[in-house]
Amino acid sequence: GAGVSQTPSNKVTEKGKYVELRCDPISGHTALYWYRQSLGQGPEFLIYFQGTGAADDSGLPNDRFFAVRPEGSVSTLKIQRTERGDSAVYLCASSLRAFSSLSGPSYNEQFFGPGTRLTVL
Amino acid sequence: AQSVAQPEDQVNVAEGNPLTVKCTYSVSGNPYLFWYVQYPNRGLQFLLKYITGDNLVKGSYGFEAEFNKSQTSFHLKKPSALVSDSALYFCAVRDRTGTASKLTFGTGTRLQVTL
Numbered sequence: 001g002a003g004v005s006q007t008p009s010n011k012v013t014e015k016g017k018y019v020e021l022r023c024d025p026i027s028g029h030t031a032l033y034w035y036r037q038s039l040g041q042g043p044e045f046l047i048y049f050q051g052t053g054a055a056d057d058s059g060l061p062n063d064r065f066f067a068v069r070p071e072g073s074v075s076t077l078k079i080q081r082t083e084r085g086d087s088a089v090y091l092c093a094s095s096l097r098a099f100s101s102l103s104g105p106s107y108n109e110q111f112f113g114p115g116t117r118l119t120v121l
Numbered sequence: 122a123q124s125v126a127q128p129e130d131q132v133n134v135a136e137g138n139p140l141t142v143k144c145t146y147s148v149s150g151n152p153y154l155f156w157y158v159q160y161p162n163r164g165l166q167f168l169l170k171y172i173t174g175d176n177l178v179k180g181s182y183g184f185e186a187e188f189n190k191s192q193t194s195f196h197l198k199k200p201s202a203l204v205s206d207s208a209l210y211f212c213a214v215r216d217r218t219g220t221a222s223k224l225t226f227g228t229g230t231r232l233q234v235t236l
Contacts, residue, residue, distance in 0.1 A: 004164070031222065042125075042211050042226030043165070056223060091164065107153045107172045107215075110224060112165040 002026070004113035006092050012119045013082055021077040021116045025094030032075050033110060034067055035091040043091050049075060050097075082120045089115040123148040125214050127227035134202045134234050142197040142230045144212030153215040154195040155224065156186055160208045168210075171195060182206070202234045 005024045013019050025032050031050055035043035045059040049069045060066075064082075069075040079086055093110035124147045134140045146152055154171040169180025176188045186197045195212060209231050213224040 033223065035224075040228070042213075042228050043224075045223035045225070048222050050222075059223065093165075107170065109155060109167045109170055111167065112157070114162075114164040 004092055004094050004111055006090075006113040006116050008116060009114065010117045010119075012121065014121050015082060015084060017082050017120075019079050019082055019118065021079075021090050021118070023075045023077070023092030023094075023113060025073065025075070025092070026111055028096070029094035029111075030072070030097050031095045031108075031110075032069060033093040033095075034075070034077050035093065037089045037091055037115070039088075046077070079118075082118075084120045087118055087120045089117050091115045123152075123214050123216050123225045125212050125225055125227035127210075127212055127230045129230050130228075131231040131233060134232070136204050136234050136236050137201050140197075140199050140202045140206070140232065140234070142210050142212075142232060144195045144197065144227060145193050146195060146212070146214040147193065148214055148216045150216055154186070154188060155213040155215070156180065156184070156195075156197050157211045157213060157226075158208050159211065159229070165211065168197070202232075204234050204236060207232055207234045 007022045033048045034046040037043045047057045047067050048055050052069055052072045064080045067077045093112045095110045096108040126145045156168040157165040158168050159165050168184050169178050171178045171188045179185045184199050188195050209229045211229045212227045215224050
């Protein structure tokens with residue numbers, strides 16, 4: 001079946017511009033995650049959705065970053081007033097249920113998309 | 122706070138030799154542990170995970186990992202390396218308590234397998 005897809009694969013923008021990055025998760029996966037990977041580093045958590053709601057946005061670096069998942073499937077990461085330090089690869093991942101009120105956190109592995117390489121000039 | 126340490130930036134192995142990529146972790150409770158591999162210009166691919174039970178976990182492509190609670194380690198191993206195993210490997214941890222679902226990754230270890 002199809003994996004996680006992300007568009008665009010590359011985005012070059014100028015400092016101060018607004019960008020949107022899109023993620024299409026694996027069908028049936030209710031949990032969706034955004035990570036950011038800088039050169040030479042491991043992925044760093046940004047935000048996690050369970051269904052339509054952001055269950056944990058503690059990784060968003062500041063209020064220029066925002067993400068939505070209005071129908072519980074596709075998600076868009078939005079960055080306002082981009083800065084050169086925002087340049088990185090933005091990774092999206094999805095998984096089956098991440099947490100249950102009955103059984104607690106699940107151990108379902110996350111499946112990653114190929115990423116969007118954002119370059120802010 | 123949870124954290125992962127991968128002490129080696131790069132591991133060099135000759136094809137056919139066994140390989141080990143090291144990982145240690147820190148969490149407040151019991152962990153879920155994962156290994157992912159990243160090939161150039163491709164996304165992270167899941168290799169294996171430790172949830173509970175046997176400390177030796179087997180995964181994709183002949184890889185396995187050994188969970189050691191007393192040493193808080195989860196080293197990745199393979200009995201016989203292939204040139205095609207050359208890639209960037211990431212260890213990740215998730216706390217199984219509370220509601221946190223995020224993965225915390227190490228900085229990665231580059232595996233170079235040569236003929």
